[in-house]
Amino acid sequence: MAVRRTPSFVTEIPLVTTSEDLAVLTARLEAGRQLYNAVLSEGKTRLDLVRNSELYQEAKTIPRAEKKARSTAFSKAKEAYRFTEYDLQSFANQTAIASDWIKSHLDANTIQKIATRAFKSLERVGFGKAKKVRFKQKGSFTSLEGKTNKQGIRWTGDCVEWSGLKLQAIINNDPVILHGLNSKVKYVRLVRRVINRKIYWFAQLVCEGVPYQKPSNIINNGIVGIDLGVSTVAIVGDRKTIWTPFVPELASKQKKIRRLQRKMDRQRRAGNPDNFNSNGTVKKASQRVGRVPRLEATGLSKRWYRSHRYLQTAAKKREIERRQAAHRKSVHGQLVNRTLTFGKNIKSEKVSVQGWQKIFGSSIGFKAPSSFQSHLCRKAESAGGTVLMFSTRKTALSQTCLCGNKQKKSLSQRIHHCSICGLKMQRDILSAYLSRYVDPKTETLSIQSARDGWLGMEQSLLDGWQSGSKQSASTATSSKSPTPRSGIEWMSSNPIAREESEPRRVYETHVVSWNPPDLSVG
Ligand SMILES: [Zn+2]
Numbered sequence: 001m002a003v004r005r006t007p008s009f010v011t012e013i014p015l016v017t018t019s020e021d022l023a024v025l026t027a028r029l030e031a032g033r034q035l036y037n038a039v040l041s042e043g044k045t046r047l048d049l050v051r052n053s054e055l056y057q058e059a060k061t062i063p064r065a066e067k068k069a070r071s072t073a074f075s076k077a078k079e080a081y082r083f084t085e086y087d088l089q090s091f092a093n094q095t096a097i098a099s100d101w102i103k104s105h106l107d108a109n110t111i112q113k114i115a116t117r118a119f120k121s122l123e124r125v126g127f128g129k130a131k132k133v134r135f136k137q138k139g140s141f142t143s144l145e146g147k148t149n150k151q152g153i154r155w156t157g158d159c160v161e162w163s164g165l166k167l168q169a170i171i172n173n174d175p176v177i178l179h180g181l182n183s184k185v186k187y188v189r190l191v192r193r194v195i196n197r198k199i200y201w202f203a204q205l206v207c208e209g210v211p212y213q214k215p216s217n218i219i220n221n222g223i224v225g226i227d228l229g230v231s232t233v234a235i236v237g238d239r240k241t242i243w244t245p246f247v248p249e250l251a252s253k254q255k256k257i258r259r260l261q262r263k264m265d266r267q268r269r270a271g272n273p274d275n276f277n278s279n280g281t282v283k284k285a286s287q288r289v290g291r292v293p294r295l296e297a298t299g300l301s302k303r304w305y306r307s308h309r310y311l312q313t314a315a316k317k318r319e320i321e322r323r324q325a326a327h328r329k330s331v332h333g334q335l336v337n338r339t340l341t342f343g344k345n346i347k348s349e350k351v352s353v354q355g356w357q358k359i360f361g362s363s364i365g366f367k368a369p370s371s372f373q374s375h376l377c378r379k380a381e382s383a384g385g386t387v388l389m390f391s392t393r394k395t396a397l398s399q400t401c402l403c404g405n406k407q408k409k410s411l412s413q414r415i416h417h418c419s420i421c422g423l424k425m426q427r428d429i430l431s432a433y434l435s436r437y438v439d440p441k442t443e444t445l446s447i448q449s450a451r452d453g454w455l456g457m458e459q460s461l462l463d464g465w466q467s468g469s470k471q472s473a474s475t476a477t478s479s480k481s482p483t484p485r486s487g488i489e490w491m492s493s494n495p496i497a498r499e500e501s502e503p504r505r506v507y508e509t510h511v512v513s514w515n516p517p518d519l520s521v522g
Pocket residue numbers: 401402403404405418419420421422423
């Protein structure tokens with residue numbers, strides 16, 4: 001079945017809901033959740049059967065080069081055990097018909113989309129992209145979507161209609177929203193969000209076309225080299241350089257979250273003293289006793305008593321996490337837009353979050369560097385640009401000088417000062433600059449072009465360094481850079497993870513200009 005794909009974007013609009021509406025929506029969401037879990041469970045069984053089948057094992061032996069034969073063989077195995085999107089959709093239909101309750105709450109299109117959703121998450125396991133599927137607990141299933149804008153959940157211009165429900169939308173004059181409203185709606189998704197412990201519903205209109213582009217964010221056609229570090233990012237375009245702290249605003253929220261996590265841990269220990277060993281570790285599930293009350297209300301683990309105060313702290317933490325995520329999204333988005341005004345042809349090292357976490361601890365994940373990178377790539381590609389993500393090991397840009405000299409730097413050494421040619425430059429900016437000259441085919445640096453480009457770009461790099469240092473100095477008081485965990489080899493040779501030291505307040509502003517030492521040799 002060939003699916004015609006057109007570009008789409010999402011416009012999110014808040015909805016007005018009365019308490020009756022909320023009750024109906026809650027019931028429908030719960031029906032959706034149960035159906036989703038049922039389909040997921042059935043699909044999981046079928047997937048296991050597929051994987052253990054002879055057909056599948058045979059398909060695996062076909063060499064990867066024979067693409068067509070291989071994929072046909074896999075499809076045959078899947079069809080034999082009815083593990084296809086279509087089969088799961090018909091299973092979902094049967095399940096819904098068998099239960100009057102589900103049938104009375106969901107329409108045919110929504111049921112199909114729930115089956116598709118379950119199928120997709122199972123497919124990820126099948127392809128080895130995920131280790132397991134997650135069944136949705138109460139409260140973690142938060143959206144339902146339609147299939148077309150003709151039946152089921154529909155957008156009618158100023159409200160959402162769905163089997164007897166009519167939810168008025170709150171529309172303002174934001175050009176982003178208006179652009180969405182003037183586009184063709186493919187289908188509508190209803191999303192439930194908890195904001196400050198209150199429930200709100202939003203309509204996400206999945207529209208055909210490309211999202212609104214602010215006039216100030218016009219995408220250019222240049223090349224951009226990026227060096228993304230734990231606490232700073234260097235972005236080098238054809239004429240301009242930015243060197244700026246990487247989402248420093250999020251650090252203070254992270255601190256609050258950590259504090260609440262510790263509080264929750266204390267409250268849990270106080271409420272369940274019998275569930276811990278004398279050395280403070282948690283007892284095995286079979287040994288836990290706990291108290292019985294409130295279990296039904298929380299719907300979670302069977303032997304944990306969760307006090308009222310504990311639940312309050314948990315709600316508080318969730319709210320801060322939600323705000324942090326929203327903030328992160330907007331800060332990332334701004335940085336993406338700013339980068340694309342420099343150019344849509346992106347060249348950057350692959351970020352390895354695991355590499356970072358080895359050195360700084362898992363908490364560094366809150367900055368979500370990979371999500372920033374994929375956001376940037378997605379947007380650059382949809383604007384017709386190119387994206388090159390090369391491996392750090394091959395290029396080792398952070399150790400390379402313009403003269404070709406390779407010098408290992410410790411992670412704390414933030415300035416590149418070549419002992420051979422005397423070049424001095426902030427190390428992230430230099431890496432980002434060199435990224436621009438990585439050859440897409442070989443994924444290696446073509447140093448001659450980097451040298452040729454230097455004279456024209458040097459001033460822009462220096463300007464970026466200088467304005468970045470001023471910025472670091474002003475934010476240094478409000479946010480601290482991460483510090484490496486102790487016990488890790490400090491002079492790590494792992495070039496993926498780099499540490500940013502506390503931003504220095506004073507940089508030398510006069511920088512020795514780089515004179516090509518002996519171009520005849522190079
Ligand atoms: Zn050098």
